[in-house]
Amino acid sequence: MQEPLNTAQMKQILEAALLTAGQPLSLDELLRPFDGRMERATLRMLLDELKADWQQRSMELVQVASGWRFQARPEFSLYLSRISPERQQRYSRAAMETLAIIAYRQPVTRGDIEEIRGVAVNPNIMRQLIERNWIDVVGQRDVPGRPSLYATTKTFLDDLNLRSLSELPAMENFSQQDILFEPPQPE
Amino acid sequence: MQTQLAIDVRIYGEQLDTIPQDLYIPPDALEVYLEAFEGPLDLLLYLIRKHNLDILDIPMAELTRQYMDYVEKMRATKLELAADYLLMSAMLIEIKSRMLLPKPADIEQEDDPRAELVRRLMEYEAIKLAAQRLDEMPQVGQEIVVAHAYFEQIAVAGPPGISFEDLVAAWQSVLQRASHFQHHRVGRAELSVREHMSLVLRRLQRDSMVEFMDLFDVVNDGLPKLVVYFLAILELAREGLIKITQQASFSPIYLQAQER
Numbered sequence: 001m002q003e004p005l006n007t008a009q010m011k012q013i014l015e016a017a018l019l020t021a022g023q024p025l026s027l028d029e030l031l032r033p034f035d036g037r038m039e040r041a042t043l044r045m046l047l048d049e050l051k052a053d054w055q056q057r058s059m060e061l062v063q064v065a066s067g068w069r070f071q072a073r074p075e076f077s078l079y080l081s082r083i084s085p086e087r088q089q090r091y092s093r094a095a096m097e098t099l100a101i102i103a104y105r106q107p108v109t110r111g112d113i114e115e116i117r118g119v120a121v122n123p124n125i126m127r128q129l130i131e132r133n134w135i136d137v138v139g140q141r142d143v144p145g146r147p148s149l150y151a152t153t154k155t156f157l158d159d160l161n162l163r164s165l166s167e168l169p170a171m172e173n174f175s176q177q178d179i180l181f182e183p184p185q186p187e
Numbered sequence: 188m189q190t191q192l193a194i195d196v197r198i199y200g201e202q203l204d205t206i207p208q209d210l211y212i213p214p215d216a217l218e219v220y221l222e223a224f225e226g227p228l229d230l231l232l233y234l235i236r237k238h239n240l241d242i243l244d245i246p247m248a249e250l251t252r253q254y255m256d257y258v259e260k261m262r263a264t265k266l267e268l269a270a271d272y273l274l275m276s277a278m279l280i281e282i283k284s285r286m287l288l289p290k291p292a293d294i295e296q297e298d299d300p301r302a303e304l305v306r307r308l309m310e311y312e313a314i315k316l317a318a319q320r321l322d323e324m325p326q327v328g329q330e331i332v333v334a335h336a337y338f339e340q341i342a343v344a345g346p347p348g349i350s351f352e353d354l355v356a357a358w359q360s361v362l363q364r365a366s367h368f369q370h371h372r373v374g375r376a377e378l379s380v381r382e383h384m385s386l387v388l389r390r391l392q393r394d395s396m397v398e399f400m401d402l403f404d405v406v407n408d409g410l411p412k413l414v415v416y417f418l419a420i421l422e423l424a425r426e427g428l429i430k431i432t433q434q435a436s437f438s439p440i441y442l443q444a445q446e447r
Contacts, residue, residue: 020335020336020337020338023333059334070333071332072331072334074331076332077331087328087329088327088329093318094225096319096322097315097318099321100321116307116310116311116314117225117229117314118226118227118228118229119227119228119271120271159327159328160321160325160327161326171313172316
């Protein structure tokens with residue numbers, strides 16, 4: 001082995017690891033190739049440098065919930081989609097509403113979801129979201145029947161290019177005026 | 188596309204004689220029209236937004252009647268969905284009836300019975316918008332393409348080596364077993380390490396893999412011969428003519444001819 005390594009070599013090792021991973025790599029995973037000879041602060045600095053190095057290239061280095069990954073710059077996605085037309089399925093409106101309730105109101109039970117949407121939860125939708133590993137059961141609410149509490153996963157954040165739930169688009173807060181509510185006139 | 192409605196639908200006194208143009212509805216399928224909505228809250232919200240209805244001014248009786256029409260038509264095919272609409276009808280009827288009841292002056296002003304419905308509609312609308320925004324976000328598997336360069340993981344080839352200590356332990360075990368069969372022998376045997384190297388190699392040619400212990404005939408060979416065998420094995424290993432391997436600690440040690 002040709003250790004110790006210089007900064008350029010360390011960056012290349014990180015680059016090779018990230019390009020071949022196919023999924024986000026956490027800081028711990030990225031430290032592993034260096035066998036305890038790298039500080040976390042150094043790693044962060046190198047990742048920032050690497051990110052800057054790729055600024056003018058076809059791929060970009062991004063940080064998502066599970067770690068760091070290279071992905072194609074968004075402007076190429078249309079062209080890339082023509083290579084493999086079979087894509088991950090888009091979900092129905094009912095599924096997206098269910099997902100939104102879980103994402104913004106988590107942890108929630110099926111009952112909570114039904115209360116907000118006003119319709120029974122379709123078990124297929126829950127299964128779809130669990131199979132995609134976007135939601136999972138994080139516990140049971142301590143009420144009769146002990147219903148499962150659902151929450152979104154790190155994979156959900158990764159797949160939407162987010163680092164944390166706080167990066168979700170802000171939820172609209174409708175005031176009562178938006179629904180043309182006027183206080184009842186005193187008689 | 189304007190499609191004539193098969194049934195009489197009235198919203199806020201106005202006859203709704205065409206299907207809204209922002210929905211695709213086959214002319215004869217009311218069920219499909221309803222399936223465009225994600226439930227009674229969604230339908231109610233649509234009616235309010237589309238027609239700028241004041242929720243406090245909704246003609247509850249008329250809306251309830253329409254809901255009941257939907258429920259009747261759905262009962263045959265979509266009983267579960269009908270149940271949800273029926274529940275909404277019940278809620279609307281309750282609101283209407285509470286509003287119709289006279290309020291005795293000495294009773295404290297109670298909450299507007301419509302407030303709960305308004306709260307639910309607002310919460311539902313917020314979630315609906317949030318769902319739309321989530322759906323518009325780029326996703327891995329759709330717009331986001333993750334780097335996945337090819338990297339062939341090359342496994343380190345060949346069986347694991349063996350430590351010096353394990354080989355010594357194995358040899359000592361041979362000696363120990365031999366000590367049980369010691370007897371005196373008269374005469375001098377011509378012993379040569381080289382000769383035994385050939386013997387070992389020949390054996391390895393015949394049986395491609397031989398267990399270390401099997402090479403030694405502790406019952407019949409005297410100690411000197413065993414020593415020569417061991418030296419032969421060490422010499423063969425040193426010259427790279429054989430491979431000595433052990434899969435795990437304390438597992439059998441094997442000898443193999445080194446492939447050229």
